[in-house]
Amino acid sequence: MRYDEFIKTVSERDGHDDREIAVQTTEVVLADLGQRLKGGEADNLAAQLPEELKGPLTEHAATEPVVDDVDDFLRRVATHLGAGVDPEQARHHVAAVFATLSEAVSEGEIQNLRSQLPAGFGPLFK
Template identity: 30%
Template sequence: MEFDEFTGTIQHRLELPDTGRTLRAIRATLLTLGERIPAGAAEDLAASLPMEIRWYMTGAVHEHGQRFDWAEFVTRVSDIENVDRADAAYHARVVVDLVESVVPPSDFRQLRDQLPESDDDEGWGNLFEVVDAGGWGDAQEAQTGGGPQE
């Protein structure tokens, strides 16, 4: 996937008005994710992303492998993106869903293995809600009540 397609897809899915806000959402998510996971895992995951996007997980990160939870992740994304925490969490989920569709399954599994999922609301499973719901299209349908009626 090329840069324009990647950013255009995120802009459409997040319904953002311009490319600047879209890039902030992508950068905030991937930079913070790059800070959380080890450098090698960040390199593996970023390798399949567009070159301009890849840098957010690798070159822009000053310290890989930091230890923080989902709540701190959302706070960092919120601060970088300059949006509220609920928007930051949603944006991160949508960005990660697109990343999942672009990278090899083994690299995405490696990402998930780096982030401990727990049963409480503070677990990293929150990051993968859109992926686990079947991807952006299926998650949107479930959120809006679309699909077959019972």
């Protein structure tokens, strides 16, 4: 999937037509996801994404992974999105990005990604 197509799909799933919001949402969600991954998984996932999305996903990959549950992850995303975004709104944004990821990369890579996440993350991929 090309970058523009990825961003457009996130925007449509997120229910708005502002490209800049979709770009910010995608970058924040991928950066927070990248902080959670270990064992080179961020690099493996990034290898299947457009060049523009690799940086946010891998920028914190070398640090110690953040271990949190889905609620903590959503609070972190909400904080990073700012502008009064609450965790429930963040859930909607994360689901838009994760569902687009599911279309953009191989099924095997999604399975590898999901294997590093607690079960509570599962519904966000649909």
